[in-house]
Amino acid sequence: MAVRPTTEKRSSASAQSADKARTKTPRTTDNPQIADLSKDEEIQAYRDMLLIRRFEEKAGQMYGMGLIGGFCHLYIGQEAVVVGMQMCIREGEDQVITGYRDHGHMLACGMDAKGVMAELTGRRGGYSKGKGGSMHMFSREKQFFGGHGIVGAQVSLGTGLAFANKYRKNDRVSLTYFGDGAANQGQVYESFNMAELWKLPVVYIIENNRYAMGTAVSRASAQTDFSKRGVSFNIPGEQVDGMDVRAVKAAGERAVQWCREGKGPYILEMQTYRYRGHSMSDPAKYRSKDEVTRMRTEHDPIEQVRARLLERGWSSEDELKDIDKDVRAVVAEAAEFATYDPEPDVSELYTDILL
Amino acid sequence: MPIDILMPALSPTMEEGKLAKWVKKVGDTVKSGDVIAEIETDKATMEVEAVDEGTLSEILVAEGTEGVKVNTPIAKISGDGEAAVGGPKEGSAATASTPKSAAAPEQGEKPAVPDNTAKTVSGVPAQPVSEPLSDPDLPADVEYVSMTVREALRDAMAEEMRRDPTVFVMGEEVAEYQGAYKITQGLLQEFSADRVIDTPITEHGFAGLGVGAAFSGLRPIVEFMTFNFAMQAIDHIINSAAKTLYMSGGQMGCPIVFRGPNGAAARVGAQHSQDYAAWYSQIPGLKVVQPYSAADAKGLLKAAIRDPNPVVFLENEILYGQSFQVPKVDDLVLPIGKARIHRKGKDVTIVSFGIGMTYATKAADELAGMGIDAEIIDLRTIRPMDVPAIVASVKKTGRCVTVEEGFPQSGVGAEIVAQLMANAFDYLDAPVIRVTGKDVPMPYAANLEKLALPSVAEVIEAVKAVTYTA
Ligand SMILES: Cc1ncc(C[n+]2csc(CCOP(=O)(O)OP(=O)(O)O)c2C)c(N)n1
Ligand SMILES: [Mg+2]
Numbered sequence: 001m002a003v004r005p006t007t008e009k010r011s012s013a014s015a016q017s018a019d020k021a022r023t024k025t026p027r028t029t030d031n032p033q034i035a036d037l038s039k040d041e042e043i044q045a046y047r048d049m050l051l052i053r054r055f056e057e058k059a060g061q062m063y064g065m066g067l068i069g070g071f072c073h074l075y076i077g078q079e080a081v082v083v084g085m086q087m088c089i090r091e092g093e094d095q096v097i098t099g100y101r102d103h104g105h106m107l108a109c110g111m112d113a114k115g116v117m118a119e120l121t122g123r124r125g126g127y128s129k130g131k132g133g134s135m136h137m138f139s140r141e142k143q144f145f146g147g148h149g150i151v152g153a154q155v156s157l158g159t160g161l162a163f164a165n166k167y168r169k170n171d172r173v174s175l176t177y178f179g180d181g182a183a184n185q186g187q188v189y190e191s192f193n194m195a196e197l198w199k200l201p202v203v204y205i206i207e208n209n210r211y212a213m214g215t216a217v218s219r220a221s222a223q224t225d226f227s228k229r230g231v232s233f234n235i236p237g238e239q240v241d242g243m244d245v246r247a248v249k250a251a252g253e254r255a256v257q258w259c260r261e262g263k264g265p266y267i268l269e270m271q272t273y274r275y276r277g278h279s280m281s282d283p284a285k286y287r288s289k290d291e292v293t294r295m296r297t298e299h300d301p302i303e304q305v306r307a308r309l310l311e312r313g314w315s316s317e318d319e320l321k322d323i324d325k326d327v328r329a330v331v332a333e334a335a336e337f338a339t340y341d342p343e344p345d346v347s348e349l350y351t352d353i354l355l
Numbered sequence: 356m357p358i359d360i361l362m363p364a365l366s367p368t369m370e371e372g373k374l375a376k377w378v379k380k381v382g383d384t385v386k387s388g389d390v391i392a393e394i395e396t397d398k399a400t401m402e403v404e405a406v407d408e409g410t411l412s413e414i415l416v417a418e419g420t421e422g423v424k425v426n427t428p429i430a431k432i433s434g435d436g437e438a439a440v441g442g443p444k445e446g447s448a449a450t451a452s453t454p455k456s457a458a459a460p461e462q463g464e465k466p467a468v469p470d471n472t473a474k475t476v477s478g479v480p481a482q483p484v485s486e487p488l489s490d491p492d493l494p495a496d497v498e499y500v501s502m503t504v505r506e507a508l509r510d511a512m513a514e515e516m517r518r519d520p521t522v523f524v525m526g527e528e529v530a531e532y533q534g535a536y537k538i539t540q541g542l543l544q545e546f547s548a549d550r551v552i553d554t555p556i557t558e559h560g561f562a563g564l565g566v567g568a569a570f571s572g573l574r575p576i577v578e579f580m581t582f583n584f585a586m587q588a589i590d591h592i593i594n595s596a597a598k599t600l601y602m603s604g605g606q607m608g609c610p611i612v613f614r615g616p617n618g619a620a621a622r623v624g625a626q627h628s629q630d631y632a633a634w635y636s637q638i639p640g641l642k643v644v645q646p647y648s649a650a651d652a653k654g655l656l657k658a659a660i661r662d663p664n665p666v667v668f669l670e671n672e673i674l675y676g677q678s679f680q681v682p683k684v685d686d687l688v689l690p691i692g693k694a695r696i697h698r699k700g701k702d703v704t705i706v707s708f709g710i711g712m713t714y715a716t717k718a719a720d721e722l723a724g725m726g727i728d729a730e731i732i733d734l735r736t737i738r739p740m741d742v743p744a745i746v747a748s749v750k751k752t753g754r755c756v757t758v759e760e761g762f763p764q765s766g767v768g769a770e771i772v773a774q775l776m777a778n779a780f781d782y783l784d785a786p787v788i789r790v791t792g793k794d795v796p797m798p799y800a801a802n803l804e805k806l807a808l809p810s811v812a813e814v815i816e817a818v819k820a821v822t823y824t825a
Contacts (some may be wrong), residue, residue: 070622122801128799128805130800131800133624135627136799148626150583152556213527214531215534219553220553225495286532341803346803346806349793349798350793
């Protein structure tokens with residue numbers, strides 16, 4: 001059932017949770033609105049999140065070995081956001097676009113781990129033939145539009161993808177992801193205005209992981225309840241426990257349906273957390289070890305699913321181990337490929353500049 | 356004394372029109388605001404309103420006349436008694452009709468332009484040239500200390516902030532994090548959060564805010580985490596900071612420094628690797644500095660902070676950690692606009708700046724081994740460019756190679772080539788060669804990135820070509 005979340009109602013409810021969020025970890029798991037997932041969905045979510053986790057751990061390791069250069073932004077901790085949202089859309093039809101913290105989004109979109117990892121190492125088998133790197137990958141087949149290095153840029157671009165859907169009169173939806181830091185860029189609000197004015201089918205997913213590099217949300221944002229960022233444009237918004245894949249999926253379904261029905265854009269603030277530093281070179285001294293440990297032990301998105309699967313007897317320890325083994329094999333194969341695939345041919349230097 | 360009513364211009368481009376109709380007749384009393392006639396062009400019809408008061412005493416151009424030139428008298432109004440000249444309207448002796456057009460007076464007798472500047476044949480005054488200042492003389496017994504570019508930049512800001520309370524730093528992660536590249540290390544602790552300000556990720560907003568603060572007389576140092584992100588703010592750098600002094604007729608200066616790392620780092624891909632030297636160097640109203648050594652970084656940043664104009668100060672991430680000898684003097688301020696001869700030589704002039712100098716210096720060392728004696732000019736400032744220094748050197752060597760990491764088309768090297776064509780053509784013994792970044796977005800793959808950047812080998816090859824060495 002789709003409830004129309006009026007911005008009015010929303011504001012009082014989310015004001016409370018925003019205050020709580022600052023002192024406590026976000027938690028809406030006991031919210032009755034959150035529908036349970038089926039057994040198959042839980043298992044699928046478990047596998048998809050685990051793939052991202054293991055992939056990112058491996059990427060971190062390969063960065064340490066000098067196989068990956070430049071910037072490398074890991075998604076560990078935020079897996080439930082992208083996996084939950086992906087469960088709400090039609091793969092290869094609805095569009096996905098994000099910033100530079102993009103590995104998880106690509107895997108969730110069904111892009112091949114080998115191609116992603118080989119792009120990280122700058123090899124010819126990478127999604128951009130090695131020419132894009134960690135922050136710049138694309139897949140037309142999977143309707144993944146990048147992969148953008150300029151904070152906030154993807155918000156206008158994602159709005160443009162939605163514009164194209166409306167123009168073509170199809171019912172596709174653009175999932176446009178950006179961070180709490182990006183949410184302060186001016187073009188975000190220019191986009192919000194156009195999206196609502198023209199009723200564009202775009203879900204703005206603000207991944208609030210509480211920090212933009214070393215800057216905590218409260219040090220950069222006058223309004224820390226990001227679900228309200230669309231209020232003056234009349235865009236409905238919700239705060240969501242982004243560590244709980246069920247909550248993400250439930251909210252995602254409402255937002256996607258809203259868009260498909262032609263009602264315009266929708267904002268989802270995903271309250272989440274990144275376990276690692278901003279990028280590989282960030283020692284993350286701006287937050288306590290305690291804070292990180294608490295999130296990992298009490299709110300880990302993968303552990304939550306795992307606990308439910310075991311508790312309900314939907315999976316045995318052994319079955320879960322098998323999933324882990326499968327996932328590790330996929331990642332190992334990707335790493336192997338990305339290590340030995342050759343660099344692009346030097347003739348690629350001058351290709352792909354113009355058509 | 357009667358007042359002439361002139362044929363008005365409907366637009367700045369109108370030269371003539373038709374006098375379609377007289378609404379007033381001779382002898383009618385005319386009050387200001389009265390419609391006295393209608394005129395037509397091929398584009399529009401317009402009513403002519405009186406500005407002056409009196410009696411329509413004479414009609415000079417008959418109704419229906421075509422091709423009446425703008426500014427020809429079409430009628431006369433005579434005042435009632437002495438009111439004709441004593442009327443309250445300014446300029447009543449000549450223009451009696453509205454609308455007034457900026458172009459109208461020029462159509463008639465052109466007001467004389469005061470001839471106070473040298474003029475070229477075209478009548479455009481010659482661009483004034485100002486001699487760049489020389490570096491200050493250092494005491495003979497000056498001591499040198501080894502310092503990284505990072506420390507030099509930090510010290511320059513700290514010294515200027517101690518000296519002038521209107522100087523403040525703002526940008527992303529400059530305060531609590533101590534700078535994304537640690538250039539503002541320690542500044543928050545010394546100068547407090549009032550003067551070392553962490554901003555949200557809103558480049559367009561905080562650059563504009565900085566420009567506004569500078570208009571009011573503060574001296575902001577706006578740090579961009581890298582100049583790639585200054586593209587979000589380039590409108591304010593150019594439209595607000597660079598042009599306002601001119602647009603305000605010299606009233607509204609903008610003492611601001613935009614600084615941060617510029618150009619390629621290592622393996623950070625196309626959106627994080629661009630060199631903007633040529634871009635900003637095109638803009639009148641900006642100064643553009645791009646230092647190589649720590650001493651220049653320090654002395655020029657201090658000069659930039661004191662400069663009453665907007666200065667774009669382009670640093671380089673790879674140079675931050677490199678050490679140089681810096682003279683130990685109390686107040687090292689170097690002149691913006693002055694190149695530095697980095698190495699004296701007689702066979703060829705290599706002109707470079709910023710990180711380009713790393714290729715130039717290594718190439719010169721290797722060339723020395725081959726018996727080619729290269730002179731290296733470190734531009735230090737891209738705008739205003741020290742063209743005399745380049746020309747003087749090329750007059751001596753007769754050959755020139757430019758080195759930069761930026762793109763080739765309309766690059767800094769292209770400007771140098773044009774300047775040499777104009778100012779040293781007869782002294783050149785070979786065409787100038789530009790060594791630049793390749794004409795491609797920066798690739799991520801390690802092998803391609805290396806090819807996309809200039810190399811020492813390319814500089815050597817270019818020098819061999821201009822010196823006709825096998
Ligand atoms: C326009 C622009 N400004 C600054 C940067 C440098 N930068 C890269 S990521 C980042 C922080 C963004 O934080 P947030 O939006 O919260 O996303 P998160 O990294 O937490 O996923 C900054 C400042 C950039 N890439 N682009
Ligand atoms: Mg964030």
